[in-house]
Amino acid sequence: MKLNIAILPGDGIGPEVTNQAIKALKAIASEFNHNFKFTTADVGAVAIDKHNDALPEKTLELCKKSDAILFGAIGDPKYDNDPSAKVRPEQGLLKLRKELGLYANIRPVKAYKTLLDKSPLKKHIIQGTDISIYRELTGGIYFGEKHTSEDGNYASDLCGYSREEIERIAHLAFVAAENRSHKVTLVDKANVLETSRLWRKVVKEVAEQYPDVTLDFLFVDNAAMQMILNPKQFDVILTENMFGDIISDEASVIGGSIGLLASASVGDKYAMFEPIHGSYPQAADKGIANPIASILSAAMLLSHFELHNEAELIRLAVEKSLKLNITTPDINSVVNTVTTSNVGDFIEDFI
């Protein structure tokens, strides 16, 4: 298969972890005789520094003519504490999601057998956890109208949702559940929010088309608690943008490290793959960043093109690296641990 893959390494640890994912993809290409072409472009703080634009036109164009996008990470603390900054790295990511119509962010959460002891949660709580989070990604309070009063003493953000926005991701979630354990949990705050009540109404209607899938509901505050008390109760979680952001980062503790969690952001035309961890600037260029999340994102990319054997081989390689403890310090307590690229090399070789 021929695939044009846009590489957007971004900020902080983004470039180093993405490099390891590319190694894995190249190894797959040579092993399975595929033709993967990689083209790199700027996004985020690096793009602001170079072009004064978090998502330069050139980058967006590249994405639109590529078959898939592999994304690194975004964000730089120099912008976070400056409430008046007019350009922000995150705008690059948000604009990309919006422009490419990537309305569904899919985040698998799994407790790896070999890592059960690394989690802050007790083994019997997490053992066997296998969740797929469907987070709406191009609507809600992220993209609603923003407003600051002239004197700067009042600010607002609007959270809006339309039936269509809810329906399309709901269908994806139910289809996923049909191929999994047949359960969808809608996480919302329907006792307070009008948008949540619309979500409940629409999702209930969609559910009727999937009679073999059970639908249940959980308020987001309760969900945040249940995720830790009993994560095994979940199969597919469906939720809006902001709640999905919070719940999925929280769920990362189950795996023992956020450095393991991959994600796919898909729409009707485009698809992007990225680790859910951030740019983690304090760790940049130290060789301590965990490349697994990025490598598993590459596996999700392959699955997206029905290259299931290829994806499976990457996953096997990852499990092998975990088993052999060829892992970065976040999940390795041995003092003399391996570096980001050691992990990448091992996985490349294994493939």
Added chain:
Amino acid sequence: MKLNIAILPGDGIGPEVTNQAIKALKAIASEFNHNFKFTTADVGAVAIDKHNDALPEKTLELCKKSDAILFGAIGDPKYDNDPSAKVRPEQGLLKLRKELGLYANIRPVKAYKTLLDKSPLKKHIIQGTDISIYRELTGGIYFGEKHTSEDGNYASDLCGYSREEIERIAHLAFVAAENRSHKVTLVDKANVLETSRLWRKVVKEVAEQYPDVTLDFLFVDNAAMQMILNPKQFDVILTENMFGDIISDEASVIGGSIGLLASASVGDKYAMFEPIHGSYPQAADKGIANPIASILSAAMLLSHFELHNEAELIRLAVEKSLKLNITTPDINSVVNTVTTSNVGDFIEDFI
């Protein structure tokens, strides 16, 4: 001291747990020679059933002429799954908070020594945790304009904040930090939300008046993760309404049961005390509801009136009941466990 205390038991397990708190307060009154007068009124689903109003005028009046309010719990599933319901139990609670100007919800989170093993988190993670969450309670997306389009296919909620709303709770949080470990963590989503950027700006300004308190910032997604990875890093957490709702319910797992967590909701004129758990209707009238959260809310009430010895005695009684395993099934694995009122009786007797 003479105190008029309004009792609003509410729904589900609300009445039974509140009764135990009243027992404790009565025991304190007779032991310390205080004069506590209790007057009960309806709120929530019971109030809707009786008066078709989640917060009847009479209840509000009672609250306004009382010195403090002891609140049970609110909510009934028959309203949750009916997106078109016009009256909802939660409106009673929200209106009460708003009308009484209870802008600061204070939620202490502690790992009790005797309960370290009950938490889903590993002992070394939670041991020594002592957090005080300051959640803004009368602003943000809870109270912003709500809208549904005529055809019912679009809905929105507005999240707004003014400088004053942020300042007043920020001061309370910093004063609290001065008497604790001198650290405030602002939880927000300043990389996306305009309101969060206002929070950062205003809280930074307020921080200048408290030079011996350190201020740091955490995005809410990261905070949801850090709360589980390393809760000991937190002292005072300051955050807006919705994030506070989620983070504080999540934090309840540290104590091993949400049935232990008390809260105070205070404003410039009034103060209300309530367990953070909900009405848990499935457990109602079974004698299995944990009354500790309500009893500790009564202790917070006493502290509020500077009755520190009295509050301390309640806390001692609670610790004793935990130590002796005189506890409800949520934190007691022995088959033949004690009931809600057994716990209340023990604490009453101890006092």
